[in-house]
Amino acid sequence: MKLMEFDIRGQICPSTLLIALKEMNLHRDALRSGEVQLAFKTDNRDATITIPDAAANMGYGVSVEKEEGYYVIVIEAGQ
Amino acid sequence: MADTAYAYIIPSSLILGTITGFVMHRADFCLAGALRNLCLFRDAALLRATALLVAAAMALFEAGRLAGILPGLPFPLLGPASLATATGGALFGVGMVLAGGCVAGSLYRLGSGSFLSLLAVMGLVAGSALYAEIHPWWQVLQRETTLFADSLTIPQLAGCDPAFVTVPTLVVGSVFLCRWWRAGLFHRRAHAEGYLQPWKAALVLAAVSFASTLVVGMPLGIATTYAKIGGYIEEFLMPGHFAGLSFFRAIPLDYLPPFGGSRLTGGPGPELDAIAAIQFPLIAGIVGGGAVSAVLLGEFGAWRRAPWRQQVSALAGGIIMGLASRMASGCNVWHVLGGLPILALQSIVFCLALLPGAWVGSRILVRAVIRT
Numbered sequence: 370m371k372l373m374e375f376d377i378r379g380q381i382c383p384s385t386l387l388i389a390l391k392e393m394n395l396h397r398d399a400l401r402s403g404e405v406q407l408a409f410k411t412d413n414r415d416a417t418i419t420i421p422d423a424a425a426n427m428g429y430g431v432s433v434e435k436e437e438g439y440y441v442i443v444i445e446a447g448q
Numbered sequence: 449m450a451d452t453a454y455a456y457i458i459p460s461s462l463i464l465g466t467i468t469g470f471v472m473h474r475a476d477f478c479l480a481g482a483l484r485n486l487c488l489f490r491d492a493a494l495l496r497a498t499a500l501l502v503a504a505a506m507a508l509f510e511a512g513r514l515a516g517i518l519p520g521l522p523f524p525l526l527g528p529a530s531l532a533t534a535t536g537g538a539l540f541g542v543g544m545v546l547a548g549g550c551v552a553g554s555l556y557r558l559g560s561g562s563f564l565s566l567l568a569v570m571g572l573v574a575g576s577a578l579y580a581e582i583h584p585w586w587q588v589l590q591r592e593t594t595l596f597a598d599s600l601t602i603p604q605l606a607g608c609d610p611a612f613v614t615v616p617t618l619v620v621g622s623v624f625l626c627r628w629w630r631a632g633l634f635h636r637r638a639h640a641e642g643y644l645q646p647w648k649a650a651l652v653l654a655a656v657s658f659a660s661t662l663v664v665g666m667p668l669g670i671a672t673t674y675a676k677i678g679g680y681i682e683e684f685l686m687p688g689h690f691a692g693l694s695f696f697r698a699i700p701l702d703y704l705p706p707f708g709g710s711r712l713t714g715g716p717g718p719e720l721d722a723i724a725a726i727q728f729p730l731i732a733g734i735v736g737g738g739a740v741s742a743v744l745l746g747e748f749g750a751w752r753r754a755p756w757r758q759q760v761s762a763l764a765g766g767i768i769m770g771l772a773s774r775m776a777s778g779c780n781v782w783h784v785l786g787g788l789p790i791l792a793l794q795s796i797v798f799c800l801a802l803l804p805g806a807w808v809g810s811r812i813l814v815r816a817v818i819r820t
Contacts, residue, residue: 379752381548381564381762382481383488384818412749414640415476419491421639433639438747440640 370445371405378412378439385409385416390423393444400429403446412439420444453709454725460663461726464656465733466740468668469556471656473741474642475649478553479780480544483806487545488814493636496628497646498784503621504654505789510614512658521610522600522790523666524703527777529793531593532586536776537783537798541805543772544780545813547571547765548758551670551779552734554766559738561749564762569674571766576671576716577678578767579774583695586775595793602791613791642745657785664726665706667786670734671779673727674770675716683718695774716774761817765809 375392377385389409399405409420420442421431428447433440471477475497482494512518544550547568549557554572557565579586599605603613628634634647657667675695683690690696696717704711714723742748753759773779776798778787787795 379563379749380754381758381813381817382478383484384758386489387814387818412747412752413476414473414643414747415478415481417639418636419485419489422637435641438750442639 370403371399372408373405374408374410376410378410380413382413382415383419385411385413386419386423389416389420389442389444393424393427393429400444401446406443406445409442409444410436410439411442414440416440417442451709453705453707453712456707457664457705457722458725458729461660462729462733464660464664464668465730466737467733468552468653468656468730469559469734469737469739470741471644471649471652471737472552472556472734473560473738474644475646476640477646477649477653478549479784480548480550480553480806483541483802484545484810484813487803487807487810493633494646496633497650499621500625500634500647501650501654502784502788503618503625504651505657505785506614506621506791507618508654508658509661509789510611510618512662513610518661520661520665520703520706522604522792523661523786525666525669525701525778525782526600526787526792527794528597528600529595529797530590532590533776533794533797534801536772536774537801538805538808539772540769540776540780540798541802541807542809542812543575543765543768543770543805544802545765545806545809546761546817547769548762550781551674551769551773552668552781555670555731555734556738556741559735559740560742560747561739561751563749563751564754564758566751567759567762568766568769571763571768572671572674572770572773573678573681573766575767575770575772576675576774577682577770579675579771580679580682580693580695580716583693583698583774590777595797600792600794602793602796605793610790617791641747642741653785654789657789661786663706665703666726667782668730669778669782669786670727670731671770671773671782672714672716672723673731675774676718676724676727678770679716679718757817757819761813 485491554565554568603610699715701714712722714721783795
């Protein structure tokens with residue numbers, strides 16, 4: 370499985386969510402088939418709610434991990 | 449003695465500011481985001497929390513008034529509504545979305561290490577100073593387009609006791625708030641460490657606004673100090689031009705503080721007056737509260753750079769917000785946390801105008817700033 374990483378730390382609200390939505394749509398087929406996972410690095414606390422909510426509504430699986438001073442939101446094929 | 453009042457006003461503002469900054473950071477309680485998310489994503493989660501904030505503050509202010517502990521209502525600095533208020537409100541809506549946060553949101557994010565918020569705050573100072581250039585004829589517009597010159601609030605306009613308006617408003621508002629609560633719409637599925645649910649933050653902020661009115665004599669206000677800082681800079685850089693600007697000589701604040709001391713006065717000019725005593729500690733507190741929260745969570749942003757379009761947007765949004773807050777005689781914090789809860793006409797007009805402004809700002813943001 371290929372992991373695609375996007376570093377969107379320090380960006381203006383709500384670019385974090387907009388970028389995540391765009392990438393989820395762009396890689397829709399590969400995401401659904403389990404070929405890729407998308408990982409978004411963000412320091413926007415609100416994005417740890419909005420991105421997982423949007424991904425879950427689209428049927429994807431989501432996990433959020435805290436790293437050194439930021440969060441990593443991983444989106445993959447739903448169960 | 450003014451010093452007597454400053455002895456309790458300065459520490460109180462600092463403490464209330466610190467609580468505000470800490471709570472807003474934990475909940476990421478962004479008043480700009482509340483309207484922007486509605487315009488872009490049809491997401492009203494933060495707007496519902498803001499409605500709760502206004503309702504809670506309204507209940508507290510009314511209870512305080514009925515108990516006789518808030519004799520100064522409506523607050524000092526509150527003026528009548530006018531077309532100038534509506535124009536300022538709409539422009540403010542554009543600016544806060546472009547800046548990525550309002551006057552308070554930019555401060556707590558600045559404290560948490562956001563470089564974009566630093567640019568927004570710099571823009572706020574520049575925009576507030578810029579207003580001085582249009583102040584003379586803007587005052588004329590304000591005067592000529594004033595609505596209900598003798599009434600500052602809806603109860604005054606209706607000529608009745610405020611309770612006859614606020615109590616029914618609260619009853620109707622409570623119906624909506626209860627429906628949202630039962631539907632679970634106040635709870636957000638959070639993953640951020642130390643996250644504070646926005647409804648809890650809303651209640652704390654309502655209490656802070658009430659406490660500020662009780663102790664300082666007026667609700668939270670920030671934006672005049674941006675003009676004051678701009679005045680200091682302009683006086684230093686262009687003393688000749690500065691001397692001709694009437695805006696910086698105005699003294700709009702003149703009131704009796706609640707717990708003793710002589711009358712306090714202040715204005716946007718570069719003086720260490722009552723505005724400075726109230727707002728400088730408040731600003732320092734909000735920045736400090738955001739910083740403390742971020743450092744405790746290990747989430748200090750270390751001024752990370754954003755793409756240049758976003759930097760331009762934050763600076764331009766700050767300038768527009770600064771200018772607009774002076775045009776509207778107050779910022780969103782002043783009007784939402786203070787004016788709306790007492791049904792001030794100026795605040796109602798300002799808040800209604802925010803929405804179309806935020807919609808325009810959201811369009812610009814998506815089409816020209818965030819290039820996905």
